[in-house]
Amino acid sequence: MSEDIATEEDGTTPSKQDTVTQPARPRSSRDLLRSGFGRNLGLVVALVLLCVVGVATAGDTFATGANVLTILRLAAVIGVVSVGMTFVITGGGIDLSVGAMVALASVWATTLATQQLAADYHWVFMVTTALVVGAACGLVNGLLVAYGKIVPFVATLAMLASARGLAEIISDRKTQIITVNSFTDFFGGSLIGVPVLIWIFLLVAAAGWVLLNRTTFGRRTFAVGGNAEAARLAGIKVQRHTVALYVLAGLCCGIAAVMLMARTTTGSSTHGQLYELDAIAAVVIGGTLLSGGRGTIGGTVFGVLIFTTLNNVFTLNNLSISAQSVAKGAIIVIAVLLQQRLARRSTGS
Amino acid sequence: MTGLLNMTGIVKEFPGVRALDGVDLDVRAGEVHCLLGQNGAGKSTLIRVLTGAHQPDAGMIRINDEPVQLNSPTAAIQRGIAAIYQELDLVPELTVAENIFLGHEPSRYGFSRTHEANTKARAILQGLGHAEIPVHRTVGSLPAAGQQVVSMARALSREARLIVMDEPSAVLDPEEVSNLFRVIRSLTDSGVAVVYISHRLEEIREIGDRVTVLKDGATVATGLDARRTPTKELIQLMTGRSIEYVFPPRNEVPDTAPVVLEVVDLSRPGEFAGIGFGVRAGEILGLAGLVGSGRSEVLETVYGARRAATGFVRVNGAVLRPGRVQDAVKAGVGLAPEERKSQALLLDEAVFKNITVSTLGRFASSGFLNNRAEREAAGKLALALDVRPPGVDHPVRNLSGGNQQKVVLARWLLRDCRVLLLDEPTRGVDVGARSEIYALIRELASNGVAIVLVSSEVPEVLGLSDRVVVLREGRAVHTGPAQEIDEHQVLDLVMEGSA
Numbered sequence: 097m098s099e100d101i102a103t104e105e106d107g108t109t110p111s112k113q114d115t116v117t118q119p120a121r122p123r124s125s126r127d128l129l130r131s132g133f134g135r136n137l138g139l140v141v142a143l144v145l146l147c148v149v150g151v152a153t154a155g156d157t158f159a160t161g162a163n164v165l166t167i168l169r170l171a172a173v174i175g176v177v178s179v180g181m182t183f184v185i186t187g188g189g190i191d192l193s194v195g196a197m198v199a200l201a202s203v204w205a206t207t208l209a210t211q212q213l214a215a216d217y218h219w220v221f222m223v224t225t226a227l228v229v230g231a232a233c234g235l236v237n238g239l240l241v242a243y244g245k246i247v248p249f250v251a252t253l254a255m256l257a258s259a260r261g262l263a264e265i266i267s268d269r270k271t272q273i274i275t276v277n278s279f280t281d282f283f284g285g286s287l288i289g290v291p292v293l294i295w296i297f298l299l300v301a302a303a304g305w306v307l308l309n310r311t312t313f314g315r316r317t318f319a320v321g322g323n324a325e326a327a328r329l330a331g332i333k334v335q336r337h338t339v340a341l342y343v344l345a346g347l348c349c350g351i352a353a354v355m356l357m358a359r360t361t362t363g364s365s366t367h368g369q370l371y372e373l374d375a376i377a378a379v380v381i382g383g384t385l386l387s388g389g390r391g392t393i394g395g396t397v398f399g400v401l402i403f404t405t406l407n408n409v410f411t412l413n414n415l416s417i418s419a420q421s422v423a424k425g426a427i428i429v430i431a432v433l434l435q436q437r438l439a440r441r442s443t444g445s
Numbered sequence: 446m447t448g449l450l451n452m453t454g455i456v457k458e459f460p461g462v463r464a465l466d467g468v469d470l471d472v473r474a475g476e477v478h479c480l481l482g483q484n485g486a487g488k489s490t491l492i493r494v495l496t497g498a499h500q501p502d503a504g505m506i507r508i509n510d511e512p513v514q515l516n517s518p519t520a521a522i523q524r525g526i527a528a529i530y531q532e533l534d535l536v537p538e539l540t541v542a543e544n545i546f547l548g549h550e551p552s553r554y555g556f557s558r559t560h561e562a563n564t565k566a567r568a569i570l571q572g573l574g575h576a577e578i579p580v581h582r583t584v585g586s587l588p589a590a591g592q593q594v595v596s597m598a599r600a601l602s603r604e605a606r607l608i609v610m611d612e613p614s615a616v617l618d619p620e621e622v623s624n625l626f627r628v629i630r631s632l633t634d635s636g637v638a639v640v641y642i643s644h645r646l647e648e649i650r651e652i653g654d655r656v657t658v659l660k661d662g663a664t665v666a667t668g669l670d671a672r673r674t675p676t677k678e679l680i681q682l683m684t685g686r687s688i689e690y691v692f693p694p695r696n697e698v699p700d701t702a703p704v705v706l707e708v709v710d711l712s713r714p715g716e717f718a719g720i721g722f723g724v725r726a727g728e729i730l731g732l733a734g735l736v737g738s739g740r741s742e743v744l745e746t747v748y749g750a751r752r753a754a755t756g757f758v759r760v761n762g763a764v765l766r767p768g769r770v771q772d773a774v775k776a777g778v779g780l781a782p783e784e785r786k787s788q789a790l791l792l793d794e795a796v797f798k799n800i801t802v803s804t805l806g807r808f809a810s811s812g813f814l815n816n817r818a819e820r821e822a823a824g825k826l827a828l829a830l831d832v833r834p835p836g837v838d839h840p841v842r843n844l845s846g847g848n849q850q851k852v853v854l855a856r857w858l859l860r861d862c863r864v865l866l867l868d869e870p871t872r873g874v875d876v877g878a879r880s881e882i883y884a885l886i887r888e889l890a891s892n893g894v895a896i897v898l899v900s901s902e903v904p905e906v907l908g909l910s911d912r913v914v915v916l917r918e919g920r921a922v923h924t925g926p927a928q929e930i931d932e933h934q935v936l937d938l939v940m941e942g943s944a
């Protein structure tokens with residue numbers, strides 16, 4: 097960021113005749129509003145408003161440290177899924193199978209055989225299983241989309257159905273209790289007073305941010321989502337890149353599965369129900385363009401926090417799930433409308 | 446000079462069309478090799494074969510006498526081939542610097558080095574004479590000419606041995622074209638070969654060394670001297686007939702003809718100020734000026750697509766509310782915009798649907814469309830404009846660049862406008878079809894339409910219009926009959942103070 101500002105000053109020598117562009121405008125508060133920070137500002141305001149409502153309606157229970165940790169712990173799982181989703185959507189795709197992948201990974205990682213292995217050696221076996229299952233499903237998604245030329249919506253819809261089906265077959269529709277204590281102890285524990293699950297979420301979000309904004313991989317993701325043909329002509333291996341994006345999303349689902357296993361101490365084919373909708377909603381209100389080419393991890397994190405806090409406020413006030421859904425829908429519409437206005441202003445004219 | 450690239454017998458078929466049917470091309474290091482051919486002759490397709498974007502069905506490509514297989518853009522890039530495509534191939538959401546280095550970003554351990562990219566991008570833009578383009582602006586917010594410059598910068602950023610330029614000058618004005626030529630010369634001096642495509646013969650004479658002519662997907666002549674081959678011969682080779690490159694005779698516009706369009710003291714801060722002119726029925730008014738002089742902005746403001754800060758527009762005596770396109774449309778004003786591809790075309794729809802889309806009412810009765818009437822009307826225009834391949838049922842996506850232009854122009858010509866605003870009507874259109882378009886525009890005028898014409902090509906403005914307004918930096922610096930001013934005077938006027 098600071099780099100950008102530095103270059104802006106020494107950069108544009110005033111030209112004799114400004115035929116092509118207006119000169120770079122000085123940085124003003126409006127410019128700041130237009131920047132990524134500005135886009136997230138709306139989300140910050142929304143989150144703060146929600147908190148105010150929370151404090152006003154359920155102050156004594158809402159504003160406690162324990163409740164904040166509860167919110168964060170709930171946000172952590174869907175948050176990790178949403179980070180993966182941000183990559184796929186920024187790259188011009190969509191992944192409807194995330195919830196199903198979480199379920200399958202959780203089931204596969206908690207079969208008797210895997211748990212036995214974990215009990216005999218190390219819980220790492222359970223984690224690895226979940227990650228490999230997630231990444232493998234993502235790989236299948238990616239191959240179908242990139243090389244099979246199946247539209248992402250359809251390919252991942254198929255994965256949604258089959259992954260959950262497979263999870264049901266493996267688990268025989270039974271909830272698999274985790275008996276490996278070292279696993280639950282580690283992931284259920286805390287580090288410097290903060291639960292491990294929240295640390296994982298923070299790590300994934302930070303890594304996601306760096307990957308998207310600071311690496312060639314991230315840059316190419318924007319290019320592939322913004323104009324795939326241009327990316328191809330520029331020598332980017334668009335198909336391979338697309339596969340990588342879906343694998344990344346699958347991997348995130350594997351991580352989320354591990355976290356969910358720790359939180360519920362079970363693996364189940366019903367885990368991750370409707371995660372795809374929650375994740376897409378969080379990504380979209382965060383400011384990532386559903387048509388690809390623009391995406392922000394920060395926005396996604398805020399999106400997740402907003403939805404989870406909303407959940408929490410409604411639950412504390414004993415309001416129904418249905419009322420929650422209505423509020424969610426309203427938030428999505430309002431957020432997207434606001435963003436479109438900001439986006440229009442930031443493109444000038 | 447040694448043979449750098451040698452392509453022989455290249456064939457490329459699309460479903461139903463043989464776009465290339467045995468093309469030969471040989472390019473030497475350090476030369477500017479021009480490709481000439483009518484719209485749809487296969488130039489862009491050949492280029493896409495060369496850059497690995499299309500796979501040829503037959504033929505052989507040799508680089509430095511070594512047979513190569515260019516089965517992906519990456520393969521071509523690795524062999525030192527870079528291209529500026531006719532269709533801008535930029536990612537609108539990325540910044541200028543990011544676009545320039547797309548696919549080969551300065552990076553270390555996979556981390557992109559933004560600062561280095563910005564610095565290098567700035568240096569390349571400077572070399573192109575465009576230091577003013579901010580490298581961290583998103584490309585989507587740049588005007589067309591700026592995007593073209595970014596596209597050129599991108600090709601230069603690869604250290605290529607062969608750079609292909611597919612109509613790079615179409616959106617540039619004369620000064621920018623001379624910038625481009627300066628860059629091309631310094632490239633060829635260092636041994637880089639350039640393949641240059643343009644429909645403007647003057648450019649080919651100025652920058653070209655040798656010419657290859659394509660017709661209907663085959664090479665009809667190769668190795669012609671770019672400077673000495675007579676224009677007549679080139680046109681004969683391209684079109685198979687001889688076409689006189691002339692403008693249709695002007696009509697006498699009587700002083701009694703009503704002033705249909707009146708523009709009074711129109712201003713938009715930062716764009717243009719104090720613009721005023723009147724156009725009579727049957728008159729063609731030309732707006733000359735550099736890209737960025739405010740020409741297109743004036744047109745868009747007259748049309749209501751931009752809101753005037755001061756001044757007003759009157760059509761047949763009635764004032765249009767500023768910033769209201771519906772008002773303009775109702776009053777019979779039509780605008781054929783400059784950025785046709787992005788603003789106007791339904792790429793996957795058939796040619797005739799694209800032509801009739803803004804006049805649907807005429808082909809419908811109680812809501813049902815009469816497809817036959819649509820096809821007929823569209824077909825007549827397509828024929829007049831020489832849209833190739835003939836027929837109106839192909840999806841527009843499969844047409845060549847120039848033919849797509851003709852389709853959009855046809856749409857506006859079909860509409861019964863009382864005032865027609867034409868922004869660059871012949872961009873990318875070949876020599877043959879140009880005269881047809883000129884004739885059509887003149888015919889509209891004789892039917893009483895008031896026409897405002899914007900073009901980067903000064904001879905076109907002077908040859909076609911009755912009166913010209915010369916714009917510089919958003920101000921009218923000259924207004925007068927087109928016959929009383931010549932190209933040099935106009936160029937002096939538009940460049941004055943900027944040299």
Ligand SMILES: Nc1ncnc2c1ncn2[C@@H]1O[C@H](COP(=O)(O)OP(=O)(O)OP(=O)(O)O)[C@@H](O)[C@H]1O
Nearest residue numbers: 459464484485486487488489490843844845846847
């Ligand atoms: N993807 C495609 N599918 C079908 N036909 C195509 C496709 N691309 C090009 N064509 C056809 O191939 C022929 C050659 O097109 P090309 O774009 O190479 O012409 P061009 O010489 O570049 O013309 P212009 O001067 O208008 O740019 C045209 O008849 C065009 O309709």
Ligand SMILES: [Mg+2]
Nearest residue numbers: 489531845846
């Ligand atoms: Mg072409």
